[in-house]
Amino acid sequence: MASIKELQNRIDLHDLADRLGLKRGKGANANYHSPHHPDKSPSIGIKKDGRSFVDYSGGDSPHSKGSCIDLIMWVQGITDIGEAMSELHDMYAIPRDKKQQPDDPPAEKSLAEFIADRCIGQALEVREYLNGRGISDLVIDRAIKAKTLGFNSHTSKKVKSGEVGHGGPAAAFIVRHPTTNAVLSVDLRFLDPAINGDVKTQSHGEKFGVLWCSDWKRLKGAARVYIVESATNALSIETADPKAVVIALRGLGNVDLCDWSFLRGKHVIICLDNDQPFADGHKMAGHRPGPEAAWKLIEKMVSLNIGAMLVDQVDWKDEDDEPINDVNDMLKDIGPEKLRAALDKFEPWLIPGLPAEAGTQGKKRVYLPGHDFAQYWKFRVRTDFTNYIGKTEEKDGEDGEKIKTPIYMDLAGFRVASLSRVSVASATSTMTGDPDNQPAVYFSVSVQTPRHGPVLQRRVMQDEQLHNIDGWKKFGPVWNPGTFSRMVNILERTADLGARHAANFVGLAWRDGELIVNEGPDCYFTEPDKQCPYHNLTFPTGTKREARQVITAFQGTFKRNAALLPLVWSLGGHLKALLGFWPHMMIQSDKGSGKSTLIKRLERAIGMTMFSGQSLQTEFRLLTSISHTSHPVGWEELSARRQEVIDKAVGMLQENYQYTVTRRGTDMTEYLLAAPVLLAGEDVPVRSLLGKIIRTDLTGKKGPMMPDDLPRFPVRSWLEFLAKLSKAEVLERYRQVREMCLGASRASGDDDGALRMSGNYAAVFLSWQLLCEYAGIPPDQGDFDGDLFETMNRHIGETSADREPWVWIMETALSEIAAGRFSYPHAWETVGEPRLLVRTSHIMDHISSSSALREKWNGLPVKSDRVFKKQMINAGVIDGEPCERTIHNRRVSNLQAMPLAKLEQFGLFATPTSVKED
Structure with a gap:
């Protein structure tokens, strides 16, 4: 990071004041108004050298006078000098790579910056040249004030006059960064090109x-x-x-x-x-x-x-x-x-750049056959309206000649800006970057309407929809359908113009083998409001300083990083295109713990959508809420829905842990299930999802409220940072992080479910490391890694039994036996070690045939007696070989013996009854 001395030497306080939004009084040398209190006359003065300022109104802040560091701390309320320096680095695009020592000399300016400073110093000399080209003084003065216009008089001592590179008097146009205002380049326009070897223009810097x-x-x-x-x-x-x-x-x-x-x-x-x-x-x-x-x-x-x-x-x-x-x-x-x-x-032409007048010179933008060109001249467009020439009238001119006058008629209340062919990448290619073998071809129609102003309205159509006038009427009125169809027929010739490849995915995705940041407007959905919850989303933008502010606020609002964990998980969801998976998340809390408030702040911070339980009543609504995006969504109070809805929701979450393609409707509309889901509620039914979910617990950890003016996290910039990473690099880093998490995990090597859970938390830890690199914060800030490992181990320990489907089945069976509803033969042995004797096939038959247990049966991931028995044997719950007993005067064979002590190890507690045996 640059030293304080270097920043003071490089930054002009007048320029900084403009960027900070300080209002200046009238006059070239006027002071600035204070941002903290009303002042009738400007009270902030900047010295002639532009390197120091003072608040003449007597501000009580220690930073109300001083250098650029003090100015930004005073205006923005920053209390940490390091944070102020970091903000100046971001604002002026000053690299942080080199660590400056306090006594180091200021870093050398780039050639473009050096030339720009020299040209700005003699900017007034450019006036004569530009006045000669018709440019007004008002425009010249405004550009000079913005430091984008100057004058160069430098000539090279090494290159002779008349040779290329000699230089000479030139108007200098200074190219600056749109956001930081940093000098990127200087373009020179020589007044006398002859002394510069007949070279009219020259550029120094980025081109x-x-x-x-x-x-x-x-x-x-x-x-x-x-x-x-x-x-x-x-x-x-x-x-x-x-x-x-x-x-x-x-x-x-x-x-x-x-x-x-x-x-x-x-x-x-x-x-x-x-x-x-x-x-x-x-x-x-x-x-x-x-x-x-x-x-x-x-x-x-x-x-x-x-x-x-x-x-x-x-x-x-x-x-x-x-x-x-x-x-x-x-x-x-x-x-x-x-x-x-x-x-x-x-x-006025229907196809921009293609005149309807015969004899136009040069290459044509598109070729129209004679029968189309003979009709093309009739159509005329305005910004958001379309006319056509319905007929021509002949009138007598002054010299007796007949003059043909076109009669314009209204055709459509909008303008068709484009009709282009779009090749949409397949789901596999979008998620993995593999070569695309199944692209879908659509036609994109872009239309400008009066009600939407300059924003084009897009609709994606298939072949059979192009000449369906009812579809076009959704844009606006079509007064002459027949003529309009002829116009569309001509526009079909332009399908190759602007033809493009696209990916129907909002977030980080692959297109043509390259990682891209795809937003809602970049996609081409045939039914956008149904296919993707973020079909019109543009990601929040901002600076890295704002990213640090958001991270710090979430880290402080709940103790032990309980609130930061959902933020890191949410932002890391876009790593799915690189890792191939991403876990879901569950937020646990008691009433009044601040869960709802935290979720609302998370929604605002990253532009996430939480779906209420009322909007998740059907399978189709669940499907549309998680399709075609890696930006997270939230489901509220899923446990309050019907069991049928819960079972379908859990099944979808199982599938979009990675990604799954499904098609619905008569036209087989494609849905790519991929969105990570945040599950919120007091009792989230996720027993079958334990290997694909992480969690955080807010109970008893509430801290100070986050500020109301907290900025949004710059998601767009974060995704652009991720897009620059290579897949191999990210996968290698994940392997390293996973080994670290496995080393800190309480999971044994034989517990596959626990190993997968550790891998899920490892993915979130990788997201944290990348966030630290992006935002410029130390990875050990707030002991995030320690709290993450503790949460992981508690999650693994508390769910050791719940991870096994056989446990859920036995839990139901023991409840049925205790209630006297289990009619199949079974026995309790009390001699020696207490045991339950029952056939596993009878347990499965009872649950499947009982109408009261129908919903539980539908939600079970295991429905086979063979798999159920195998899981129990692997867990060591079945004791010895199958045995035979007489129960109720009937001899029953092939009974499995289940010691009650072993069942209790998995949280299963039986209620033995006295059964008389023969």
């Missing part, structure tokens, strides 16, 4: 997957976002519309390299360069780089359910009727007011 924005903070509240190729084009749009938020690609390759999910919920307008086709003879003859990149970008947006439109550039021509290439050229040609109007004119 791929990194975007430029004049001020990332403005993105959060923006409803509309423009995407252009260069920073100059971005500033040109801001000149035309100062409220606009614009992102520059910095290279067309970044279309494929960037994660565009941060634009969800925003209306995206794409305006890349209006490149003309390469001439014949060129290796890319006929291709248009700008428009073709825009097509890819449209596909990216549609896959993320982001509504996007292309700016119509067909009229971008100069006085000589020559095409204008980019936004900045348009700004200089027509001015900011007309440019703003031009940017509001979107392509």
